[in-house]
Amino acid sequence: MSESALALIPTYGVWVVFFATFLSCLALPIPSSLIMLASGAFAASGELSISGILIAALVGAVIGDQVGYVFGKAAKTPATRFAMRSPKRAHLFQNAENFLLKRGHWAIFLSRWLISPLGPYINLLAGSLSMPWHWFLIWDILGELVWVAIYTGLGFAFSGYVQSIADMSSSLIGLITALTVAVLLTRRLMRAIKHDPEKI
Amino acid sequence: MSRLWRIAKRHPAESGVLLVALVLVAFFAVRLVFFTLYWSDPAHRNVALEPWMTPRYAAHSWRIPKDDMQALIGADLATEGLTLGEIATQKGLTLQELENQIRALSQTLATQQSSEE
Numbered sequence: 001m002s003e004s005a006l007a008l009i010p011t012y013g014v015w016v017v018f019f020a021t022f023l024s025c026l027a028l029p030i031p032s033s034l035i036m037l038a039s040g041a042f043a044a045s046g047e048l049s050i051s052g053i054l055i056a057a058l059v060g061a062v063i064g065d066q067v068g069y070v071f072g073k074a075a076k077t078p079a080t081r082f083a084m085r086s087p088k089r090a091h092l093f094q095n096a097e098n099f100l101l102k103r104g105h106w107a108i109f110l111s112r113w114l115i116s117p118l119g120p121y122i123n124l125l126a127g128s129l130s131m132p133w134h135w136f137l138i139w140d141i142l143g144e145l146v147w148v149a150i151y152t153g154l155g156f157a158f159s160g161y162v163q164s165i166a167d168m169s170s171s172l173i174g175l176i177t178a179l180t181v182a183v184l185l186t187r188r189l190m191r192a193i194k195h196d197p198e199k200i
Numbered sequence: 201m202s203r204l205w206r207i208a209k210r211h212p213a214e215s216g217v218l219l220v221a222l223v224l225v226a227f228f229a230v231r232l233v234f235f236t237l238y239w240s241d242p243a244h245r246n247v248a249l250e251p252w253m254t255p256r257y258a259a260h261s262w263r264i265p266k267d268d269m270q271a272l273i274g275a276d277l278a279t280e281g282l283t284l285g286e287i288a289t290q291k292g293l294t295l296q297e298l299e300n301q302i303r304a305l306s307q308t309l310a311t312q313q314s315s316e317e
Contacts, residue, residue: 006252010281038252045260047281160248160261164239171232178224185218192207 002031006038013048014039014056021057021148025064027120032057033151034166040155041162053152061112061144062137065123069136072127079128097129104131105139112143113150115177249299251285258284262306272301 008016017039024032036057043050083093100107108126111119126136154165208215238244249258259269273287282290288298 003250003252006250007283007285009252010254010283041261042254042257045254045256047254047256159257161245163248163250164235164245167235167239168232171228171235175225175228175232178221178228182218182221182225185214185221188214189207189211189218192211193203 002034005031005035009035009039009042010047014052017053018056018060021060021144022064025061025120025123026068031166033116033169034162036148036151037155037162037166040152040157041159042155043152044156044159050152050156054148057148057152058141058144061148062141065119065140065144066137068120068123069127069133072124073130074127075124076128076130093129096125100126100129100131105135108136108139109143109146112140113147114173115180116147116173117177118181249284249302251288251295252283254281254283255287255302258302262302264302264306268305269302272305 005016005020017035020030020032020035024030036053039048039053039057040050042048043053080093083089104126107122108131111122151169154169155162158165248261253261255269255273258264259266274291284298284302285295288295291298293301
């Protein structure tokens with residue numbers, strides 16, 4: 001699938017980049033990082049305009065994220081009703097809401113590039129937990145700027161190494177994301193152990 | 201140990217996701233090591249031409265003079281934004297054959313290959 005997507009770039013140019021980032025921000029399995037790497041490389045050889053790629057990728061990603069946020073907002077009422085039905089879930093919901101309001105900007109910013117697999121889901125959460133839209137938008141744009149700049153830049157600078165960069169970066173990002181989730185969950189469970197009433 | 205098990209039973213969702221996350225940590229760690237080894241081997245780096253690349257892409261990445269590349273591909277095909285895969289089909293070559301012809305034009309690729317012999 002990656003090969004066929006990349007082969008579209010010489011013909012359809014920045015539109016491939018736009019739709020790739022847009023759809024991948026909606027959790028569709030599109031290799032958008034690879035596409036941006038290749039596009040950066042195509043820009044280096046003069047076939048695409050670098051500013052065109054940067055704009056298309058950024059606009060596609062930000063619009064995709066806003067759509068996720070809106071979906072989240074639309075799901076807010078049914079999600080809240082679902083959560084309120086059990087005290088434990090309501091507590092978790094409240095925790096998530098507090099976390100998002102206090103440290104949400106880090107979650108948004110880092111999930112654009114460093115823990116990018118979580119990005120689409122954080123969009124939904126931000127919408128359904130009513131994170132203020134202007135903060136969501138600002139940190140989304142900043143994070144996506146970093147993401148677009150890194151991959152397009154790497155492709156531009158190292159056009160002969162696009163595949164190796166893609167393989168290494170996807171493994172590294174996957175590792176960092178899984179580690180982040182594991183650490184966060186471990187901390188939650190350790191706190192549960194500390195408050196465990198039945199001490200042996 | 202039994203306390204861990206009790207916690208897991210009381211928080212099944214979080215424990216389940218934690219387990220999946222740990223499996224993924226192991227998976228991606230192995231993948232990272234594998235790709236580091238794979239791509240540090242120069243032989244793999246040299247098989248660098250891909251069917252989705254264009255002649256201009258290959259010329260830029262491996263320092264092939266534009267005229268040489270145009271002469272090889274043919275002026276009519278070179279300007280159309282075709283990929284190497286499409287060009288190979290049009291010329292009736294396999295991708296490997298086209299790649300070998302391009303490789304012959306490149307100083308960089310040629311020296312990389314001869315330094316391994």
